[in-house]
Amino acid sequence: MKRAGQNEGAATRNEGNGGQHARQAKESIPRTALILYGSETGNAQDVAEEIGRMTERLRFETTVLDLDSIQLRDVVQPTVVIFALSTTGQGEMPQNARKFWKTLLSGALKPGILRKLHFSSFGLGDSSYAHYNVAHRMLHGRLVQLGADSFCERGEGNEQHPEGHSAGFREWIVKLKQRLAEVFPLADGLEPLPDDLFVEPKWKLVLSDKETNGVAGPSIADSLGEVPSSDLLPLKNSHKAHIERNDRITAKDHFQDVRLLDLRVEEDVPYGPGAVAVIHPKNFPEDIESFIKLMNWEEIADKPLDLVTTISPSGKIHSPLIPSPLRHLDLTSVSLTLRWLLENVLDIMSIPRRTFFAELAHFAGESNEDEAYQKERLLELANPELIDELWDYTTRPKRTILEVMMDFTTIKIPWEYALSVLPIMRGRQFSIASGGALKQDEQGRTRIQLLIAIVDPPSPIIKWRRRYGVCTRYITSLQEHQHINIGIQQGYLDVQPTELQVPVIMIGPGTGLAPMRSMIHERVQWAGQQGVAGRSKALDGDVLFFGCRAENADHFFHDEWERLGTNEGLSVFTAFSRDKNKARQYVQDQIRAQGSDVCDALLNHDGKVYVCGSSGNMPKGVRQAILDAIVEHSGGLSAENAEAYLGRMEKGGRYKQETW
Incomplete structure (x- = not known):
């Protein structure tokens, strides 16, 4: 394996007068790159x-x-x-980019203040939203407005592309690499580090000096259970949640398991409609043990380790400019081991990305025919020009990293580099389904209810091993009275009590119902607190369109809707797509069937629209159905004018979408 130290051959930046971007190298100035991301789900990271x-x-x-x-x-x-940078919600910045964006918008910043900044940018968005990639475009525009130099055209990725944002990114990063080489050329005699040269990561694992007697602690392998441990993951900025219930609410013979996860938090945790709970998954013991054996890590798996940086003389530092891969965890009371990392941190059950194979290739040998073949195969999968090959091997069969290592048996990842080669498990966001009076129980604790579809997709190729969603599989293992640490994020629907004065049209098929339920109960509570002029009931004029498969399979909260209809005036229309006793319908069909009321609410009463659920065809179909309703029932509005009206609703915050 060819190696390069982290600081090897650090070249220098070019400065000079040969045109805007022509700069001569000066050895006194290091070449430095700062890569900044704003990410909600981890894709931009x-x-x-x-x-x-x-x-x-x-x-x-x-x-x-x-x-x-x-x-x-x-x-x-x-x-x-x-x-x-990803665009989230209604064209907004991700949570971890908002402070920077607020600073960038300050009126005190003078034109030209960023004239020394040479930058480029890539945006991640979803064209099913009206505000496609708008956060990225706003950032790019503001930087240029303040004098920054965009040395390479910006790139954009669309999640609606068959290959997701990766298609646009693959094209853009080639251009970026070319422009970096042209604009910031290396000093004479220096070449880029070749792809087959292993670059030492900034962080690596080492045996802890706490193990002074050389004796390993008791092996956890001797007492493996069938489900992940109930130990709390030491997440920073989290809340300890008690699991009150974890009930399946779909019929037993229904193809999909959907859970209502009912949590309690002792302290007061404010949240509103559209808020999400973040749950970090754990891997299962049988998968962890399989991976340990594949990597020949049995002897080291349960020994205490330290995480150290490779670019500081003292090693054990945590500079904010050398971000630790475990910076989201409080490790003060954790005995760090490979087994602990495999359960709580390392995402061995995810579908690998192209860069994973590029990293694996550094550890491939060529001393025999098997090693040479496997290295050649890894390089094929790492080649950005052979993206179809990667898709056929990983995405199409939903092949996990664990299964990849079962194929590439000659490759053994050095345990020291586990945190740089293997991806980190990230928390998954789930929309909160509770609101209003449901947000607190009789003991005064904060109630958080989540409506979660358990992901169990079939593989067209790998039949011998079931496919699972990494996080939802973990959720099925959670037991009543167990505790987990969760995060709470406020989301992007931004529903306010002032909206009580206008009707709302809510569209939430499947688990997209969760934020709609939260909003409905919130509006009932707000109406009780401040009253609503001109209404006899709290939800008069409000309409919920829900879509599911069958009355007796996945008609979530059916009794609740009947009660809210009778007591509070809520109108509920359900589309059943697979019920043998009913005509096949989708939420779009119900919107058209109730088109007169929808049109009246939007045109005559300044109503608002909320759409939640799966991204892709559903949001586009819903939008078209609303357009059709306006054209048909407005009394003369043309399709062009209806489109313009809906566009104004979107820009004015009267049409909001939250899809995933």
Whole structure:
């Protein structure tokens, strides 16, 4: 394995007068790259980390951070800054980019203040939203407005593409690499680090000096259970939640298991409609043990370890500019071992990305025919020009990292580099389904209810092993009275009590019903607190469109809707797509069937629309159905004018979408 130390051959930035971007190298100034991301689900962070691996090979001293970890003055110091930013909610910044964006919008910033900033950017968005990639475009525009130099055209990825955002990213990063080489050329005699050269990661695992007698602690392998441990994951900025119930609410013979996870938190945790709970999954003991055996880690699996940085003389430091891969955890009371990391941190059950195979290739040998073949195969899967090959091997069969290592039996990942080669498990967001009076129980505790569809997809190729959603499989293992640490994020629907004065049209098929239920109960409580002029009941004029498969299979909260209809005036229309006793319908069909009321609520009463659920065809179909209803029942509004009216609703915050 060819190696390069982290600081090997650090080249210098070019400065000079040969045109806007022609700069001569000065050895006194290091070449530095700052890669900044704003990410809600982790995709933009993945993009940022891949950009960082590329800039390191171009001999830039590289740091990858989230946007809110830096000050504005930090962005003018590096040679180059590259942004990776997702758009969330109604064209908004992700949670970990909002502070930076607020600073950037300050009226006190003078034009030209960022003239020393040389940057490029990549945006991740979903074209099923009206505000496609708008956060990225706003960031790019504001940076240029403040004098920053965009040395490479911005790139964008669309989650609606068959390959997701990866398709746009793959094309853009090739252009970025070319522009970096042109604009910031290496000093004479230096070349980029070749792809087959292993670059020492910034962090690695070492045996802990706490093990002074050389005797390993008792092996956990001797007492493996069937489900993950109930030990709390030491997440920073989290809440300890008690599991009151974890009930399946779909029929036993229904193909999908949907859970109502009922949690309690002792302290007061405020949240509103659209808020999400973040749950971090754990891996299962049988998978952990299989991976340990595949890697030949049996002797080291239960020995205490330390995480150290490779670029500081003292090793054990945690500088904010050398971000630890475990910075989201409080490890003060944790005995760090490989087994603990495999259960709580390392995502061995995810579908691997292209960069994973590129990393594995560094550990591949060529001393015999098997090793040579497996290395060649890894390089094929790592080749960005052979994306169909990667898709056929990983995405199509839903092949996990564990299963990949079962195929590549000659590859053994050095345990020291486990945190840099294997992806980190990230928390999954689930919309909160409780609201209003449901947010507190009789003991005064905060109630958080989640409506969760358990992911159990079939594989068209791998039949011998079931497919699972990493987090939802973990959720099925949670027992009553167990505790877990969760995060709470406020979401992007931004529903306010002032909205009581206008009717709302809520569309939430499947588990998209969760934020709608939260909003309905919130509006009932607000109406009780402040009253609603001109209404005899709290929810008069409010309409819920729900879609499910069958009356007796997945008609969530049916009794609750009947009660709210009778007592509070809520109108509920349900579309059944697979009920043998009813005509096949989708929420779009119900919207058209109730088109007169929908049109009246929007045109004559300034009503609002909320759409939640699966992204893709559903939001587009719903929007078209609402357009059709306006055209048919408005009394003369043309399709063009109806489109313009709906566009104004979207820009004015009267049409909001939250899909996943």
